[in-house]
Amino acid sequence: MSDYIQLTNISKTFGKQTVLQPLTMGFEEGMIHGIIGRNGSGKTVLMKMILGILQPTTGTVIVGDKRIGKDVDFPESAGAIIETIEFIPYMSAYQNLADIAAMRGNLSKTQIKEVLEMVGLGNVGGKHVSKFSMGMRQRLAIAQAVMESPKLLILDEPMNGMDEKGVEEMRQLILARKAAGTTIILSSHNIEDIRILCDQVYRIDAGVVMRK
Numbered sequence: 001m002s003d004y005i006q007l008t009n010i011s012k013t014f015g016k017q018t019v020l021q022p023l024t025m026g027f028e029e030g031m032i033h034g035i036i037g038r039n040g041s042g043k044t045v046l047m048k049m050i051l052g053i054l055q056p057t058t059g060t061v062i063v064g065d066k067r068i069g070k071d072v073d074f075p076e077s078a079g080a081i082i083e084t085i086e087f088i089p090y091m092s093a094y095q096n097l098a099d100i101a102a103m104r105g106n107l108s109k110t111q112i113k114e115v116l117e118m119v120g121l122g123n124v125g126g127k128h129v130s131k132f133s134m135g136m137r138q139r140l141a142i143a144q145a146v147m148e149s150p151k152l153l154i155l156d157e158p159m160n161g162m163d164e165k166g167v168e169e170m171r172q173l174i175l176a177r178k179a180a181g182t183t184i185i186l187s188s189h190n191i192e193d194i195r196i197l198c199d200q201v202y203r204i205d206a207g208v209v210m211r212k
Ligand SMILES: Nc1ncnc2c1ncn2[C@@H]1O[C@H](COP(=O)(O)OP(=O)(O)OP(=O)(O)O)[C@@H](O)[C@H]1O
Pocket: 014, 019, 037, 038, 039, 040, 041, 042, 043, 044, 045, 046
């Protein structure tokens, strides 16, 4: 398989702080790539650069065959959970997803209901998000990330706040996306998630990314 993402000499500094040293690497298509590292080591920054949310200080990011920030602003087919996603609290889970779907493309009502079902929110799709627990919000965040079956999934600590059953269901969902050919980048502080799910693991330490 070829690489779906190619990073060439990318680095990131904020003022005098170097978060990532120049890095050249590829992420193979259809695999689950784990990113581990201590708090503040640069996992989210790396993911944001791949998503086009942050510009690298040096270097290039290519996703598919498109250079991010040049050919396209953002990867063409990507879903992400990155930091806290703000849903509109006074709208239902279904309506939140329908509004996002309407902005990005075309998903039928049935498809939105199916994705709510898939993340275990099928029976509360009509409930206002303000009444959701943290774990339920996290499930909704996963729903918005996967609902358009993107070619790339970037999941920054997706199991945060989930109970044991939720974690198991999310693991199955992530494996199902992989089986469908999605390239996945996953960060987690839970070493079990990384061990069970990932084909390849990278650790970020002192700005350097090392393959484990
Ligand atoms: N927009 C920004 N401006 C300035 N500094 C930033 C910005 N975003 C991130 N940083 C800094 O970059 C470093 C890496 O942050 P990052 O969020 O990538 O860490 P992380 O590995 O995801 O941590 P955690 O495990 O806590 O989620 C931190 O020191 C952070 O303060």
